[in-house]
Amino acid sequence: MTLDRILQSQGFGTRRYCGDLVAAGLVEVNGELCEDPRAQFEVDGLRLTVDGEAWIACTKAYLMLNKPAGYECSQRPRHHPSVYNLLPVPLRQRDVQAVGRLDHDTTGLLLLTDDGQFIHAQTSPKRKVPKVYEVTTAEPVTPEQAQALVNGVQLLDEPAPIAAEACEITGERNLRLTLLQGKYHQVKRMVAAAGNHVSALHRSALGTMQLDPELAEGEWRWLTADELAALTRKA
Ligand code: URA
Secondary structure, eight states, rough: HHHHHHHTTTSSSHHHHHHHHHHHHHHEETTOOOOTOOOBBOOOEEEEETTTEEEESSSSSEEEEEEEEOOSSSSSSSSSSSGGGGSHHHHHHOOOOEESOOOOEEEEEEEEEEEEHHHHHHHHTTOOOEEEEEEESSOOHHHHHHHHHOOOOTTTOSSBBBOOOOEEEETTTTEEEHHHSOTTTHHHHHHHTTTEEEEEEEEEEEEEEOOOOOTTTTTTTEEEEEHHHHEEEEE
């Protein structure tokens, strides 16, 4: 692909603007200045420096974010800033989207990508990707409540009781809950139906993928090839 198109595909602006960046001597490729917008390169793994900003090119972007509380998973947030504000401009420009949403007050693992098929596959109810939540409750957790969550609780507007895949009591007011579905406010509604109340919620894992402990709240990183392969492996 030509360099101007590669830069455009990475979210650095229109093709013409990207061509101008190159012609102006503002783009390095694999450590060397390239002033020809029509020079051809393979996209994946290309090391770019664009006006001083280092960037690894990729055909599709897959990343994990450690979502802080107080951010909405929406492009048009209503009451809080958007999680997309935590990403660099090129990723926002190329229309990276959250893979399923977390509530504004939920923290933890959020995947984002500009691969629509990946989003569809990961969020499909048929795929049953396990989602692990660390739940802090307002009242002490009882063994009966944990058992009710595994047996299934009836939620308003649901035709049948919904059961957690697993539920472990991890502290006086703490639960680790694994869910196979991704229904609206599901953890909060299930815990309420079991007779308690969620006071804080953190997602620690999705499928085989754990939130990277090196990522501070608000930080993101690319998924590794192995992480991506594990997520896309057929069940
Ligand atoms: N369940 C909830 O209630 N909230 C979330 O953010 C995710 C799961």
